[in-house]
Amino acid sequence: MDTYILGLAVHPSSAWIVDKRLEEMVFDTAKAALESARISRQELDHVTIATCDELDGRSISSMLLSAPAGAYLKDEIKTTDSGLTGLCLEALRIESGRFHLGLLSSWNKSSKAPFEDVMRMRCEPFYTRDVGLNASIADGFFAQGIERAYGIGETDVNSAVTARYAQASKNERGMRAAVPSAEAFAASPYVSVPLREIQKAPITDGGVSMVFCSGKWLNDHPDQRPLARLSGLAWLIENYQLGQERLSKLRGFKETVRRAVAMSGLQDLSQLDLIELDSQTGFHDVAYRRALNPPITCQVSPSGGPFAQNPYFCTGLVHAAEAVLQVSGRAGAVQVKGAKRAAAHGCYGFAQQGNAIAIFEGV
């Protein structure tokens, strides 16, 4: 691929950002990304936005937010699946040859959204809505499915959660929450059997902006040095219905990984230095690692993944930012020594209906 990341910014994470309106969060992040890339907004030839009306609380949220996201008088398109799907659209626009310098922004002020109500309203009205399905219950179904499929026990899950919190505690861009004690795991209530509250990554507020450019643009601007090259990209979706096959086979995840790795010219994930996984629960974390053949041997979620910060809609794009920081040697306290190739994973839809993977290389 001939797409490069020129700069990025991650909004400081918080459980509840109270001192800024959403527009201010978006503006601050977009501005910081442009400054990171040392370009002005006027130079952009397009903008891509990834956001969710329902979580933003407006029927067309980009009406108010496109300008803070840098899109005023620019060619802008919005996708609504996830932050990492926004990266996919942005990369397509650059790869099309029609655009050469773009700004991608995604955000989620989760604290202002009735999260589970929004999720419940994602149910179609004939079968699943009256059952009361929401994100937690879908995750519980998923946990049941992969528990059987991969022989996952509570000890495995709690170990995974502990490991992620331990990594997250070092990440200055995350919440740096304390690692839970054994007593805390035991005392945590079930939200949807077998899933306990403590095994879920807490949802936070946050936002990400990234500046992308084409190889042609780089050739025309020899003074600019990119942070990373996007070398592989894949995204795909699975069935809407939560059948046993869909919940336990992880077909979408595995196929997305296969396609992204192949596009990067690699054999498997072992050739990566790290992958940032979108593990919304400890069950996901264990299942993702066991699902692949060969299993993941590179470092998993050195940032702490969603247990570091989890602005739900754009968590996958946070992972992309973390991966780019890793391959450019800027990941700070969570830097993986000598990291040259890193992958970012993001999910969307009930029980990971959609998966996206982006692979970055240092330049």
Added chain:
Amino acid sequence: MPNHRVAVIGVGETVFKTKIDDKTYVELAQDAAKSALDDAGLTPADIDAIVFSMAPTQFMGVNDVDKWAVDSVWASGKPFMRVHTGGATGGSALHAGYAHIASGMYRTVLVVGADRVTETRDAQHILNLIWDPFYEQDFALNTVTMTALSTQRYMHKYGTTEEQYARVVVRSRKNALKNPYAHLKGNITVEDVMNSPRMSWPYKLFDICPRSAGAAALVLANQEVTKERCSRPAFINGIGGTTSTVFMGDRVGPYADAELSDEAEFVSAGTAAYADAAITNPIKQIQVVELYDPFSSVQFPQLESLGFCKRGEAQNLSDEGAFDIGALLSVNPSGGTLCSNPIGVTGLVRVADAALQVMGKAGEGQVAGVQNALATAIGGSVQFVNCTILGADYV
């Protein structure tokens, strides 16, 4: 120029009407998808990726309704994304699909969507909620009152009369008689429009589009597949889009970058699309336009901003019949948005109807000798606009 050329090789539309009670949302989307695939001579297995076109899901009452439709449009196991830029969604979705093919990553893409605007009792209540909750929602702004304000400004600037807008409605309803999918159609008179109930000055009921249910789909392909499968495709030769500020007050007065009543965002969007498509004299080179016109007043400023005539001239050309089918420029031979408005796919329907003209498949509404057609879409507070140029030949 794109890295890989892109063409429309299949078009599918459903009938548009107030309610389609014998189909679910996802079945509607499937009907359009199947029609487009049949038109292209492809099966679902031939499609590499899907772009879903859907605007606010509040109309439907199912958040992220596109995910429900995944199985129905045969997207499972494939790349899939939803695009949403308000009323401009269909045009933006088409541009996203174009990027899929132009990137060289995919050979075929299905761009599909559906809407059921009447699932909500009051679409204009939903459209009030698009506005800022602190300042604007309480002013009873919705898409009718919003565009009525800009129309008043346009009338003040150019002396346009209500009768001139009424003639646009008469032409559109007449054109729609030849479109089997159109929601509103018929031979009506200027008097009929003038006598319809007042809604928001200068609008009467007939100046305003219907709330429609329906679906549309397009199959896009790269050069290789196009050559194999389609003898008369519509090549996507130009795209352009511009996003403006939500604040209408910032778009009036001497310091405005793009004048609200002129829909001046179309100047930059059109310039970009024309540059792609080597269009230097639109009125000479383009034979058909399918404009996004949910209100009778939306055509004139678009035509002027897109360079078909000078500012303030469109109303007189309209009166003279210059925009009738087969005249100087065939404007909305399908009947346009004034006759069918399934909001989440309306922009896609504009592209579909323009593509049908280029492909010679527009039936009774076919305009003779179409080499280039232009489709537009508008969303938000007339702040998201986009243009697509379709041609009989690659540029």
